[in-house]
Amino acid sequence: MIEAARRKAPPASRPHLRGVAEGIIFEDVQFRRADRQVLAISELRLAERRVGLIGDNGSGKSTMLRLMNGLLLPTRGCVEVEGLGTVRHRKDLPAKVGFLFQNPDHQLIFPTVAEEVAFGPAERGISARQARQQAIALLERHGCGEWADRNVNELSGGQKQLVCILALLATEPSILLMDEPFSSLDLPTRLLLYRRIMALPEQVVMATHDFELLPAFDRVIWLDEGRIRLDGRPAEVLPAYRAHATIVGAGDALTS
Known part of the structure; x- marks a missing residue:
């Protein structure tokens, strides 16, 4: 075969x-x-x-x-x-290129979901306020808007992995x-x-x-x-x- x-x-x-x-x-x-x-x-x-x-x-x-x-x-x-x-x-x-690690705990570095997703846009030079707005808009598009101010440690494994993916998508x-x-x-x-x-x-x-x-x-x-x-x-x-x-x-x- x-x-x-x-x-x-x-x-x-x-x-x-x-x-x-x-x-x-x-x-x-x-x-x-x-x-x-x-x-x-x-x-x-x-x-x-x-x-x-x-x-x-x-x-x-x-x-x-x-x-x-x-x-x-x-x-x-x-x-x-x-x-x-x-x-x-x-x-x-x-x-x-965005890279997703096997273990999301090795990738998440900020305490809240919105901060994690906003990090990439902020690194590209936009204001912190605009980066947060973009992060929340991205979360809402994926049905996760209510997660914005949640502590990442409160999320399940699947939710953490999704946040990691959204944080990568935020950098386009x-x-x-x-x-x-x-x-x-x-x-x-x-x-x-x-x-x-x-x-x-x-x-x-x-x-x-x-x-x-x-x-x-x-x-x-x-x-x-x-x-x-x-x-x-x-x-x-x-x-x-x-x-x-x-x-x-x-x-x-x-x-x-």
Whole structure:
């Protein structure tokens, strides 16, 4: 099954990428820690509206996301986001890319919801009063206007994650990167947050183990030991990964 899916999927390589201003581009990218290679991607362009990243723990998903927003810089090669190289234009990336951490408590820094959502606009130079007005208007558009003066510590996990997303949207990025955004949420909350994310106009690149949420994505990339194992439509990639996981799980059971 894996071999059949590999033959169907489009190749990971995307020739003639340089100079393309839209989407995210990897060219001859390697990332190393000490003497260990963590990620190696020769050529790749991500222009689809919804892209999922899957793979075993330690396969390179989080590293790949962090290379896209400049939290990590490539050891070799070039990563470009809408024409901006992440090394040369690192300080300009927050205007293009929003990053959602797995744990919202690692992202929330202000005591109230309105302050959290207003921070990004205020950092872009508008007055504190105008930033608060924009924040409240954004909260109201998403049905959360009554949260404005609530302490973030009073919110549920799903509410905190939504506030983090709205705080990113307040900076008007064109790309949202999400690292396991549903991992600590119960199923109803995950489904509600998923529907909100799918309705956003921004490009979303999401690393996740929630495969039941991926069939509606445009593209799924399976990372294996820091390399692209398979790249294509969800209907092609997800069954191949499940088959791999079943084989690996059966092998582990036999040796335990």
